Amino acid sequence: xxxxxxxxxxxxxxxxxxxxxxxxxxxxxxxxxxxxxxxxxxxxxxxxxxxxxxxxxxxxxxxxxxxxxxxxxxxxxxxxxxxxxxxxxxxxxxxxxxxxxxxxxxxxxxxxxxxxxxxxxxxxxxxxxxxxxxxxxxxxxxxxxxxxxxxxxxxxxxxxxxxxxxxxxxxxxxxxxxxxxxxxxxxxxxxxxxxxxxxxxxxxxxxxxxxxxxxxxxxxxxxxxxxxxxxxxxxxxxxxxxxxxxxxxxxxxxxxxxxxxxxxxxxxxxxxxxxxxxxxxxxxxxxxxxxxxxxxxxxxxxxxxxxxxxxxxxxxxxx
Numbered sequence: 001x002x003x004x005x006x007x008x009x010x011x012x013x014x015x016x017x018x019x020x021x022x023x024x025x026x027x028x029x030x031x032x033x034x035x036x037x038x039x040x041x042x043x044x045x046x047x048x049x050x051x052x053x054x055x056x057x058x059x060x061x062x063x064x065x066x067x068x069x070x071x072x073x074x075x076x077x078x079x080x081x082x083x084x085x086x087x088x089x090x091x092x093x094x095x096x097x098x099x100x101x102x103x104x105x106x107x108x109x110x111x112x113x114x115x116x117x118x119x120x121x122x123x124x125x126x127x128x129x130x131x132x133x134x135x136x137x138x139x140x141x142x143x144x145x146x147x148x149x150x151x152x153x154x155x156x157x158x159x160x161x162x163x164x165x166x167x168x169x170x171x172x173x174x175x176x177x178x179x180x181x182x183x184x185x186x187x188x189x190x191x192x193x194x195x196x197x198x199x200x201x202x203x204x205x206x207x208x209x210x211x212x213x214x215x216x217x218x219x220x221x222x223x224x225x226x227x228x229x230x231x232x233x234x235x236x237x238x239x240x241x242x243x244x245x246x247x248x249x250x251x252x253x254x255x256x257x258x259x260x261x262x263x264x265x266x267x268x269x270x271x272x273x274x275x276x277x278x279x280x281x282x283x284x285x286x287x288x289x290x291x292x293x294x295x296x297x298x299x300x301x302x303x304x305x306x307x308x309x310x311x312x313x314x315x316x317x318x319x
Contacts, residue, residue: 007034016307023096033062081220094233103243156209232310
């Protein structure tokens with residue numbers, strides 16, 4: 001199928017990045033290129049955009065969409081957690097802005113063969129980078145009951161994680177679990193009647209947890225956001241869109257830590273640590289989609305945008 005993805009909070013991201021026409025920018029999760037298009041359209045002569053994604057389909061689609069701006073763009077296949085290595089390989093020491101749009105694209109959800117969705121029957125895949133060998137099938141059929149329970153709880157915040165993990169292990173003793181619909185039905189059967197009356201699909205949290213484990217998403221977010229602060233030039237901005245509380249909590253905590261100055265104990269009469277903040281928060285809270293965007297794109301409902309700016313002379317030792 002054709003790669004399609006509607007970028008969320010597009011205008012808010014452009015305003016948050018406060019793009020300098022001659023600046024260097026990185027779209028660390030290029031996807032179909034929607035946010036990238038907004039950035040590159042605002043660049044003048046000398047401006048440069050680095051488009052990063054680990055999904056070959058995404059890079060191919062973005063390349064077509066951004067074809068008329070190719071002289072200003074460098075495409076790189078990489079995990080966004082390797083953003084520091086990407087910059088080093090390109091000879092870039094500082095950038096003026098970095099954007100992350102975390103989570104799964106509409107294309108990945110809708111492409112049945114990718115196995116991200118519990119709504120369509122497909123192999124248990126869920127790889128964002130299809131060149132990696134590790135899949136959702138390896139998690140479902142290879143992890144111990146305790147490991148399954150842990151990831152369902154930690155990454156899906158699934159309160160019935162123990163029951164679901166046990167049900168998965170019982171079923172796979174008969175034969176390997178091979179499809180998304182089969183897994184979704186096992187999850188449904190393990191849940192009590194009251195849980196099945198909830199508005200969201202009973203498999204939603206578990207599929208999220210398995211996807212995060214397959215792609216190492218939370219570890220990647222923490223590494224990438226930390227490294228991005230180092231990469232920013234003074235006055236440069238970092239914009240991060242997250243789609244669930246676990247990602248947002250990581251971003252919120254890093255921003256708060258990096259925006260903090262003195263860390264001396266409160267009983268100290270004067271500061272002896274000399275630590276200076278590295279970031280200032282552009283917005284105190286999160287930015288969410290307005291009603292008009294939600295009508296056009298219901299998937300934007302869970303999107304949260306945080307923006308921070310690098311401070312001149314901040315503590316380069318970080319947190």
